[in-house]
Amino acid sequence: MEGNIAILGYGLSAIGPGIGVGLIFAAYINGVARQPEARGMLQTIAFLGFALTEALAIFGLALAFVFR
Amino acid sequence: MSLGLLAAAGGEEGFTAPGSPDFWQPLFGTSGALAVTRPAIVLVISAVIIMVVLSVATRRLSIVPGKGQMLTEATYGLVRNSIARDIIGSKDFLRFVPLLFSCFTLILLNNLFGIIPFFQYPTMARIAFPLVLALVIFVVYHYLGIKRRGLGGYLGSLLPPGLPGWIKPLVFVLELITYFITRPVTLALRLFGNMFAGHLLLLLFITGGEYMLLHSGSLGLQIFSIPTFGMGVVMTVFELLVEFLQAYIFTLLAALYIAGSLADEH
Amino acid sequence: MQLAAPVFAAAAEETTPGDPMYPILPHLGELIFGIVVFAALYLFVAKRIVPRLEAMYAERRAAIEGNVEKAERAQAEAAAALDEYKAQLAEARTEANRIREEARQQGAAIVVELREQAQAESDRITTAARQQIEAERTQATAQLRQEVGRLATDLASRIVGESLQDSARQSGVVDRFLADLERDEAQGVSTR
Numbered sequence: 180m181e182g183n184i185a186i187l188g189y190g191l192s193a194i195g196p197g198i199g200v201g202l203i204f205a206a207y208i209n210g211v212a213r214q215p216e217a218r219g220m221l222q223t224i225a226f227l228g229f230a231l232t233e234a235l236a237i238f239g240l241a242l243a244f245v246f247r
Numbered sequence: 248m249s250l251g252l253l254a255a256a257g258g259e260e261g262f263t264a265p266g267s268p269d270f271w272q273p274l275f276g277t278s279g280a281l282a283v284t285r286p287a288i289v290l291v292i293s294a295v296i297i298m299v300v301l302s303v304a305t306r307r308l309s310i311v312p313g314k315g316q317m318l319t320e321a322t323y324g325l326v327r328n329s330i331a332r333d334i335i336g337s338k339d340f341l342r343f344v345p346l347l348f349s350c351f352t353l354i355l356l357n358n359l360f361g362i363i364p365f366f367q368y369p370t371m372a373r374i375a376f377p378l379v380l381a382l383v384i385f386v387v388y389h390y391l392g393i394k395r396r397g398l399g400g401y402l403g404s405l406l407p408p409g410l411p412g413w414i415k416p417l418v419f420v421l422e423l424i425t426y427f428i429t430r431p432v433t434l435a436l437r438l439f440g441n442m443f444a445g446h447l448l449l450l451l452f453i454t455g456g457e458y459m460l461l462h463s464g465s466l467g468l469q470i471f472s473i474p475t476f477g478m479g480v481v482m483t484v485f486e487l488l489v490e491f492l493q494a495y496i497f498t499l500l501a502a503l504y505i506a507g508s509l510a511d512e513h
Numbered sequence: 514m515q516l517a518a519p520v521f522a523a524a525a526e527e528t529t530p531g532d533p534m535y536p537i538l539p540h541l542g543e544l545i546f547g548i549v550v551f552a553a554l555y556l557f558v559a560k561r562i563v564p565r566l567e568a569m570y571a572e573r574r575a576a577i578e579g580n581v582e583k584a585e586r587a588q589a590e591a592a593a594a595l596d597e598y599k600a601q602l603a604e605a606r607t608e609a610n611r612i613r614e615e616a617r618q619q620g621a622a623i624v625v626e627l628r629e630q631a632q633a634e635s636d637r638i639t640t641a642a643r644q645q646i647e648a649e650r651t652q653a654t655a656q657l658r659q660e661v662g663r664l665a666t667d668l669a670s671r672i673v674g675e676s677l678q679d680s681a682r683q684s685g686v687v688d689r690f691l692a693d694l695e696r697d698e699a700q701g702v703s704t705r
Contacts, residue, residue, distance in 0.1 A: 180358065186409075210448075219333050223333075223503060225500055226496065226503065227500075227503055229496075230437075230496075230503075231425075233433065233437060234429050234432075234433040237436040237440055238433075240440045241432075241436055241440075244267070244535060245537065246538050254541060254566070267535075267536040271623060271680075281545075282540075282542060283542060284540065284542065284543055286543060287542060287543050287546040287547075290546060290547065290550050291550055294551075294553060297554060298554065298557050299558075301561075301562045302561060302562070305562055305565040305569075308565060308566070309569075310569070310572055310573045310576050319566075320566070323566050327566075333660035342565070345558045345559035345562075346555060348558055348559075348562075348563065349555045349558040352554075353550075353551065371544055372536075373539075373540065374536060374537050374538065375541075375543035375544045376543065376547045377542050378539050378544065379544060379547035379551055383551065436537070439537070441695075454582075457552075463666075
């Protein structure tokens, strides 16, 4: 079987951010459900956290293309 | 599952899975650094379409909007009110509305070109274009920060207040990396990665289904091509969602970064 | 495995720009296209589209505010008219009350006056009747006395046979007689 082990690396690097993004949006939904009027503020924070967390998975994707 | 079967059956005979070479499509000039490529043409077409549509839709603006104006206004209102005004704040968001609006429309239309027939090429799956947009945002938010506080003040403002002394250098390095590397790189790569991977997936399902139907020569695989095509349709709908979402997230993050440079505290 | 050394900045100077093997390396031609197209789009949007849309937004806000103002003005006018109407109504009501009160007072005054008039009239009539009766009685008494005197004189002359008519004492006799009669009668009445 031929292939590139870097892709496997990307798969591994996506696990953590996947969980992290899930946690962030779970917290966001919780927050909005408890205080719907705080939606705007929470949305900003949630997307910032989402961007930071997803950065790791994106690095994984980039490196999967760099090392081959 | 279909992928495994495909690999088992067609491994020898030459089904080549789609990959990054499929995105390299020079049209004029063979393969030089200045070759005019298909995505470049698509980008130009998309920009022309946006300009024409917007200027036609806004030629006669009425206070009570008609159908065409409604759509333009909904898009513009999304960028202006939900993104720019809510995040940057109502004081000076109007300066950035043109930037965010052109970013949003350009990304959205180019993403949608990934599934619109005859174009069918997500321009943003070429790293150069997301990189340009990310660099523009990068330059804008650093320029705003430096103009506001001066270079030293700007670098100092990267550090969150109220930290104990010994941790400051560490955090400063981390913040520096975040501001100067992570943000622009992720901004560009997120868009690129989503479009690239999504289009690759579509290519895989469609070319794989076509191979199974026409070239495999085995009845089982020919029958199995039907769910493969079905999956291709499902993924196309999913791509539609992702394309819109990515345009939205890019614009939202750009507004967030700009707002961070304009905000008083870190 | 090998590392693609310069990832972004100097990528265009690589021997294989836009190398299909490295999709995260930007292609120089596409970079230039991207910058030019985005700059053109940005300028177009900033100079043409956004001003138009913002002007429309401002116009719409003005229109909405104008409508609100107009509605407020109409409401204020309606409220003022209502107040005025209420004031007029209250005024009319007090006026009516006043008139009614006046009329009542006047009516009472008229009744009192009429009653007084009637009382006076009846008093007057009664007095007049009483005076008349008194006068008639006096007259009747005088007449009766004269008649009785004449009758008694006639009777006495017939009984005595001689005429006493031109006697000077004649009237004195009769009067004396009558006075005696009255005295007796009065005594009789009192003794009785």
